[in-house]
Amino acid sequence: MNENKTQTKTQTVLISGGSVAGLALAYWLHRHGFTPTIVERAPQLRDGGYAVDFRGEALDVLDRMGLLEEIRALDTEMGDAALVDADGRQYATLPAAVFAGDLEVLKGDLTRMLYEATREDVEYVFGDSITHLQQDADGVLVTFEHAAPRRFDLVVGADGLHSKTRALAFGPEEEFVRHLGIYTAIFNLGNYLGLENTGRLYTAPGKAANIFTARANTEARAAFHFAAEHLENDRRDTAAQKRIVAERFAGEGWEVPRLLEEMDAAQEFFFDSNAQVEMDSWSAGRVVLLGDAGYCAGPTSGRGTSQALIGAYLLAGELAARGGDHKAAFAAYEEQMRPYVAEHQVLGREGAERFFLPAPTQEFLDMLAANAPENTRTEPVRLPDYTPAAA
Numbered sequence: 395m396n397e398n399k400t401q402t403k404t405q406t407v408l409i410s411g412g413s414v415a416g417l418a419l420a421y422w423l424h425r426h427g428f429t430p431t432i433v434e435r436a437p438q439l440r441d442g443g444y445a446v447d448f449r450g451e452a453l454d455v456l457d458r459m460g461l462l463e464e465i466r467a468l469d470t471e472m473g474d475a476a477l478v479d480a481d482g483r484q485y486a487t488l489p490a491a492v493f494a495g496d497l498e499v500l501k502g503d504l505t506r507m508l509y510e511a512t513r514e515d516v517e518y519v520f521g522d523s524i525t526h527l528q529q530d531a532d533g534v535l536v537t538f539e540h541a542a543p544r545r546f547d548l549v550v551g552a553d554g555l556h557s558k559t560r561a562l563a564f565g566p567e568e569e570f571v572r573h574l575g576i577y578t579a580i581f582n583l584g585n586y587l588g589l590e591n592t593g594r595l596y597t598a599p600g601k602a603a604n605i606f607t608a609r610a611n612t613e614a615r616a617a618f619h620f621a622a623e624h625l626e627n628d629r630r631d632t633a634a635q636k637r638i639v640a641e642r643f644a645g646e647g648w649e650v651p652r653l654l655e656e657m658d659a660a661q662e663f664f665f666d667s668n669a670q671v672e673m674d675s676w677s678a679g680r681v682v683l684l685g686d687a688g689y690c691a692g693p694t695s696g697r698g699t700s701q702a703l704i705g706a707y708l709l710a711g712e713l714a715a716r717g718g719d720h721k722a723a724f725a726a727y728e729e730q731m732r733p734y735v736a737e738h739q740v741l742g743r744e745g746a747e748r749f750f751l752p753a754p755t756q757e758f759l760d761m762l763a764a765n766a767p768e769n770t771r772t773e774p775v776r777l778p779d780y781t782p783a784a785a
């Protein structure tokens with residue numbers, strides 16, 4: 395990889411969070427000649443999880459990373475899905491165009507691919523977290539839960555919706571995170587219904603459950619969504635979260651009883667509020683936020699992965715283009731990303747508002763599919779060419 399010879403000041407960058415945003419940033423920073431270190435709280439790469447889709451320019455970023463063909467090979471190739479009633483009767487078809495974007499992959503497949511593309515060039519510290527940040531004129535002194543304190547030139551918070559970096563450098567979560575009124579649980583299970591590249595969706599007032607095939611129909615992912623105001627729950631207490639879901643879905647029809655049993659046994663389990671992050675500024679001195687940590691648009695926007703990839707490209711590119719002048723680079727990154735993020739946050743809020751509409755008719759679903767490109771289009775974000783980052 396070529397080194398960016400214009401770099402003069404900034405060298406070492408600590409990235410908190412080793413998921414889509416953090417991994418993509420590490421890739422680009424290394425390619426521009428910086429020295430990134432990733433600290434990830436999980437003991438190893440988190441390569442499980444749900445399907446995510448990409449739109450528009452995110453595919454250009456993957457292309458510039460030389461990963462587009464590889465990611466296309468991981469496409470879930472999801473077909474249309476069926477809406478079912480409490481007795482399992484199919485009453486409508488949900489066209490894939492409505493939910494699968496330009497390309498859909500399992501999030502875990504994406505992070506695995508980004509990790510493989512960076513593991514030899516980037517220092518990874520798993521099973522640790524930052525605990526304190528102390529900035530001065532020349533850098534940031536970082537303390538960790540386990541590792542010894544270290545100094546870095548810059549710190550990037552790519553640690554998601556509940557960002558520790560944001561809490562340390564900007565303030566408590568309540569100031570920035572806006573709950574959208576939906577909770578979601580997702581878990582892995584076997585494809586016990588024998589579905590082929592498709593899914594089944596069930597709705598009841600204020601509730602939805604679904605199952606979709608994964609990994610060439612050898613596995614499945616199921617989800618429960620329910621409407622609720624903010625719940626006080628311990629984010630690390632999986633058993634308590636499963637109980638909350640089980641209580642909400644007790645007595646529901648279709649496959650819900652079986653899915654609740656599967657959830658109970660599931661090792662791979664995700665539970666969280668659907669939320670957005672709204673901040674007046676994404677940087678504070680030498681600390682900057684990237685991806686969901688700084689500007690989560692919510693799962694109902696369908697744009698979080700694209701934002702993470704594009705944000706990483708712009709942040710690294712601006713740092714390189716400005717010779718490591720972090721102040722100018724952070725301002726340019728934010729100026730380019732803000733309008734793009736603002737549109738997605740509108741999409742996320744609108745999506746949340748119509749999430750639990752009563753069982754839709756086929757006519758309505760066909761109309762959504764026909765309008766899918768318009769409904770999901772946002773103004774393009776410009777991706778400058780930050781040469782000399784050639785492969």
Ligand SMILES: Cc1cc2nc3c(=O)[nH]c(=O)nc-3n(C[C@H](O)[C@H](O)[C@H](O)COP(=O)(O)OP(=O)(O)OC[C@H]3O[C@@H](n4cnc5c(N)ncnc54)[C@H](O)[C@@H]3O)c2cc1C
Nearest residue numbers: 411413414415435446447553554558685686696697698699
């Ligand atoms: C149910 C659901 C469905 C979604 N569907 C889509 C979709 O279809 N399309 C789409 O584009 N997006 C979708 N998204 C959004 C997408 O997953 C996120 O926007 C995207 O993953 C953001 O990436 P990120 O790297 O910023 O944050 P995350 O993926 O949340 O990663 C944050 C990382 O930081 C780590 N971390 C957390 N705290 C610490 C700490 N203290 N120290 C170190 N590491 C830490 C975490 O372990 C994690 O690895 C969906 C999200 C959800 C919840």
